[in-house]
Amino acid sequence: MNWLIDFFGNPDNWSGPGAIPVRLLEHLGFSAAALVLAALIGIPLGLLIGHTGKGSVIVVVSANLARALPTLGLLVLIVLLLGTASIWPVLIPLVALAVPPILVNTFEGIRGVDPELRDAAYGMGLRGPQVLFKVLVPVALPLVMLGLRLAAVQVVATAAVAAYVGLGGLGRYIIDGLATQDYESVVGGSVLIVGFALAVQGLFTLAQKVMVSPGVSQRLRVR
Amino acid sequence: MITFDSVTKRYPDGFVAVDDLSLEAETGQITVLVGPSGCGKTTTLRMINRMIDATEGQILLDGSDVRQIDPPTLRRGIGYVIQQAGLFPHRKIVDNVATVPYLLGWEKKKARDRAMELLERVGLDPKMAQRYPFQLSGGQQQRVGVARALAADPPVLLMDEPFSAVDPIVRTSLQEELLRLQAELNKTIVFVTHDIDEAIKLGDKVAVLRVGGKLAQFAAPKTLLSEPADDFVREFLGRDRGIRRLSFVSSSYLKLRTDLTVTSSSAAGPSDDAWLMVVSEDGKPVGWLDRDEPFGTYVHGKDSLRAALDAALLSSSGQAVALDESGRVVGVATRKALDEALSEAADG
Ligand SMILES: Nc1ncnc2c1ncn2[C@@H]1O[C@H](COP(=O)(O)OP(=O)(O)O)[C@@H](O)[C@H]1O
Ligand SMILES: [Mg+2]
Numbered sequence: 001m002n003w004l005i006d007f008f009g010n011p012d013n014w015s016g017p018g019a020i021p022v023r024l025l026e027h028l029g030f031s032a033a034a035l036v037l038a039a040l041i042g043i044p045l046g047l048l049i050g051h052t053g054k055g056s057v058i059v060v061v062s063a064n065l066a067r068a069l070p071t072l073g074l075l076v077l078i079v080l081l082l083g084t085a086s087i088w089p090v091l092i093p094l095v096a097l098a099v100p101p102i103l104v105n106t107f108e109g110i111r112g113v114d115p116e117l118r119d120a121a122y123g124m125g126l127r128g129p130q131v132l133f134k135v136l137v138p139v140a141l142p143l144v145m146l147g148l149r150l151a152a153v154q155v156v157a158t159a160a161v162a163a164y165v166g167l168g169g170l171g172r173y174i175i176d177g178l179a180t181q182d183y184e185s186v187v188g189g190s191v192l193i194v195g196f197a198l199a200v201q202g203l204f205t206l207a208q209k210v211m212v213s214p215g216v217s218q219r220l221r222v223r
Numbered sequence: 224m225i226t227f228d229s230v231t232k233r234y235p236d237g238f239v240a241v242d243d244l245s246l247e248a249e250t251g252q253i254t255v256l257v258g259p260s261g262c263g264k265t266t267t268l269r270m271i272n273r274m275i276d277a278t279e280g281q282i283l284l285d286g287s288d289v290r291q292i293d294p295p296t297l298r299r300g301i302g303y304v305i306q307q308a309g310l311f312p313h314r315k316i317v318d319n320v321a322t323v324p325y326l327l328g329w330e331k332k333k334a335r336d337r338a339m340e341l342l343e344r345v346g347l348d349p350k351m352a353q354r355y356p357f358q359l360s361g362g363q364q365q366r367v368g369v370a371r372a373l374a375a376d377p378p379v380l381l382m383d384e385p386f387s388a389v390d391p392i393v394r395t396s397l398q399e400e401l402l403r404l405q406a407e408l409n410k411t412i413v414f415v416t417h418d419i420d421e422a423i424k425l426g427d428k429v430a431v432l433r434v435g436g437k438l439a440q441f442a443a444p445k446t447l448l449s450e451p452a453d454d455f456v457r458e459f460l461g462r463d464r465g466i467r468r469l470s471f472v473s474s475s476y477l478k479l480r481t482d483l484t485v486t487s488s489s490a491a492g493p494s495d496d497a498w499l500m501v502v503s504e505d506g507k508p509v510g511w512l513d514r515d516e517p518f519g520t521y522v523h524g525k526d527s528l529r530a531a532l533d534a535a536l537l538s539s540s541g542q543a544v545a546l547d548e549s550g551r552v553v554g555v556a557t558r559k560a561l562d563e564a565l566s567e568a569a570d571g
Contacts, residue, residue, distance in 0.1 A: 120309025123274055124322050124371070125299035138313040213313035215355030 007188030018172070020192070026168035027196065030159045034091055035152050038098030042151075043144065046106025050140075051132045059107045066100030071158050079165045090162040097158055098151035105147025109140030141212050149204035156197045160189075170196065224250045225271060225379065225411065230280035232266050232436070240266040241436035243280070248428075250285075250378075251409040255426035257416055259459070263436030264415040268381050271413065272301045284379070299323055302372030302380040302410075306388050308364040310356040316342070316367055317352040323375040334374075341370040346400055362393035369401070373408070380412045387416065398424060419460055423447070423467065431456050445471035469529035472568045474521060477531055477561065479545050479554030485512060498540035506551030508544050520544040523553055528564055535561055 007013060013020050049055045074093040082089050113136050121135045137144070160171030173189025176182070209217075225248040232241040240263040248254035256264045269275040270282055273294045282289045289297060310319045317338045318325075324334035342352055345366040356364055365385055372380055386394045398421065405412065416422055422429045423444040431439040431447070433455055440452040448468040451457040457464075484500045499512040511518060519537030521530045523545035534543035535556065543556040 116305065116307050116309050117311070119274070120303075120305060121311070123272065123298060123303040123305070123309070125295045125297075125326055127295045130326075135311055135313075139311075213355070215311075215313045215315070215357060218355075218357050 003184040003187045004191060007184040010184070013188070023168060023170050023172060024192070024196070026162075027156070027159055027170045027193075030087070030090055030094065030162055030167075030169055031152070031155045031200075033087075034094035034098055034155050034159070035148070037091065037095045038102055038151055038155075039148060041095070042099045042102030042147070043106050046103045046144075046147075047110060047132060047137070050107045050110025051128070051136065053111075056107070059104055062100045063104050066097070066104075069096060071097055072161055072164070075161050075164060084165045084167070087167065089165055090159070090167055093161070094155050094159060098155050101150040101154070102144075102147040105143045105150070106140070109143030109147075110136050112143070113139050138213055139216055142208065142216065145204065145208040145211065149201060149208075152200045152204060153197050156200050157193060160193060224248065224283075224285060225254075225413065226281075226283040226286075227267075228281045228283065230267075230270065230277045230282060232263070232270060232275065233278045239436060241270070241277075244436065244438055245280075246430055246438060246441050248411060248413050250411050252427040253405060253412040253414055253425050255414045255416060255422040255429045256432060257419055257422035257426075257429055257459075258432035258439075259434060260417055262432040262434045264417070264432060265383055266436065267432070268383055268413055268415050271379075271381055272298045272303060274298075299326055299375065300377050300379070302375075302377045304365075304368045304372045304380070304382040304385045306384045308356070308361075308368035310364055310367055310371070312356050314355075315352065316347075316354050316356065316359070319356065319367060320370045320374050322371055323377075327375055337374060338370070341373055342367070344373070344404065345370045362389045362397065365389060365397060366400070369404075373404075373410075378411055380410045382412065382414045384415055384417065386421070387418065394421075401425065423470075431459060466529060466532075469532060469565075469568060470527045472528040472564075473524065474526050474528050474531040474545075474556075474564075475524040476528065476564045476567060477523070477543075477545070477556045478563065479523065479556055479560065481554045483542075483555040483557075484552055498542060500544055500552060500555055502552045508546070508552050511540060514539070516540070518542075518544050520546050522546050522548055528568060531556055532561060532565075 012018070045058070049059055071093045074096060075089060078089045078092050110132075117135065117139065118131060121131045126134060159169055160174060162169040163171030163175040170189050170192045173185045173192070177185030177189060227244050227246050230241060230244045231239065233239050244267065246254075256267055258264055266275055270277045271284070271289065273289055276290070310316075311322070317335055320338035320341055321334040324337055325331075329337070339349060339352060342349060347363060347366050347370070351359065351363065351367075356367070359367065365388075368385065372382075386397045389397065402425065414425055426444055428441065428443055429447055430441045433439045440447060440456045442450075445468060447456065448460065448464045448471075451460055451464075483497065484502050486502055486504070498514065500518070501509040501512050503509050508518065508520060516539035517537060518540070519534030521534040521543055525548060531543045531545075535541055535558070538544070541558050543561070544552060545554045545556055547553050
């Protein structure tokens with residue numbers, strides 16, 4: 001507990017390039033960029049595969065890969081290939097980490113929609129893309145959002161690896177702290193990352209409440 | 224009019240679900256497709272709006288081949304009601320009903336006004352409009368399904384076992400609602416059911432299908448009951464065909480006696496064997512004169528001969544009390560009158 005008070009009370013941690021707000025923004029930057037890229041890949045792919053039923057092998061492979069893929073190993077490999085001059089060595093592993101939960105959940109959400117409902121939509125005269133965007137997506141939205149939330153939390157927690165290759169982010173407090181046996185820093189950095197992850201989780205939960213139709217979440221009482 | 228001209232549907236696995244089917248569903252009438260489970264009713268129905276495409280033969284909608292029309296365009300002009308309603312869970316009831324008007328590009332206000340009008344038409348409280356489907360009972364959802372199908376005022380309505388998932392009491396009221404609506408709207412309706420009683424109740428004409436998608440008989444319900452084409456149809460129709468057929472014979476054939484009623488004030492002495500009906504000042508039936516026994520009534524000319532017979536069986540006297548539509552006694556149908564009407568009905 002004292003470490004925490006010392007860490008957050010230390011004026012050095014509030015100014016200069018190593019200030020907490022700066023590190024927080026760096027961390028947010030990596031995480032947001034990785035999540036947006038992953039969403040741009042995972043959501044359209046999940047929608048397409050779920051709607052057409054073609055290419056579901058991609059989803060299976062992606063899900064298995066996600067379990068097998070060592071983020072740190074991938075990071076080191078990419079650094080060796082690309083050097084550390086750019087942000088890509090960090091982004092690529094983070095995106096690779098974030099795509100599977102988004103893709104798998106989007107796919108499952110779309111595919112899991114009651115076939116009767118899909119049938120009724122076509123029967124009313126909706127065209128294929130209308131069925132997808134006007135019916136399947138709104139009904140599958142809770143799962144799509146779940147995928148995004150899982151991905152976001154993982155990305156935020158894992159973005160600490162950026163510090164390994166000399167890039168910024170909250171991971172710096174941990175890596176640098178370990179190197180100099182400065183445990184205040186290690187604990188403070190960990191707490192910041194955990195707090196950040198919780199905040200992200202909360203944000204997505206809130207977004208889900210706002211975006212998902214009450215008819216789907218069945219949140220309303222019968223009046 | 225919907226015309227099936229030698230239509231066959233063979234599924235990719237080679238199974239023939241509909242075999243060389245030819246029939247016509249008349250404009251403004253309810254045509255029922257009935258038969259045991261798996262006999263190809265759904266397949267037949269869905270070939271009309273091209274949810275399934277026929278393998279051979281032609282389906283004509285007012286003379287034009289449905290295969291020439293782009294499916295979504297075709298479907299927007301055909302109301303479609305399915306068993307589990309298939310309402311969109313994320314949309315409020317009013318927007319569910321307005322689905323096709325929205326697709327057709329109606330203004331939002333106009334589409335919603337139309338939806339509200341239809342909700343009322345199908346007997347739903349306007350308060351339901353702002354609810355979501357999960358907040359409605361099965362029967363209510365089914366009504367919404369019917370309203371949705373009618374929203375853009377299509378001339379044709381396809382209904383696939385729309386009432387089979389609700390309990391019998393709700394089903395009866397939905398059936399009556401449909402007949403009432405149809406009397407106002409005169410749609411060309413193709414109605415699928417596996418329930419022969421529902422078929423006979425709703426159909427202007429009934430097509431009985433046997434497994435393998437072959438047409439066993441296509442006739443008016445009355446004809447079906449009196450002249451089933453073969454053993455399959457006879458068995459499918461079940462028991463009591465004779466009695467059930469009386470549902471299609473009007474009670475107006477009954478010759479009523481008006482000398483068997485008395486007003487309470489002028490109660491003349493009864494003859495020992497005749498049962499006299501006491502009628503109140505305003506014409507309503509009161510009871511048998513000097514006999515505290517039950518009596519049965521029917522509405523003369525409106526109810527069927529079956530209802531009149533039922534009324535007679537409920538009366539201790541064996542006589543049915545005939546009422547007009549406002550409930551006033553118009554006479555009494557004696558056993559003799561019933562006997563005559565029944566033998567006439569039996570002769571066709
Ligand atoms: N997509 C399909 N592929 C193969 N056979 C099918 C398919 N759909 C339906 N069938 C078969 O066709 C027959 C008729 O089905 P259906 O029209 O749904 O019958 P019903 O509505 O009278 O119960 C059934 O035996 C069913 O198993
Ligand atoms: Mg069926």
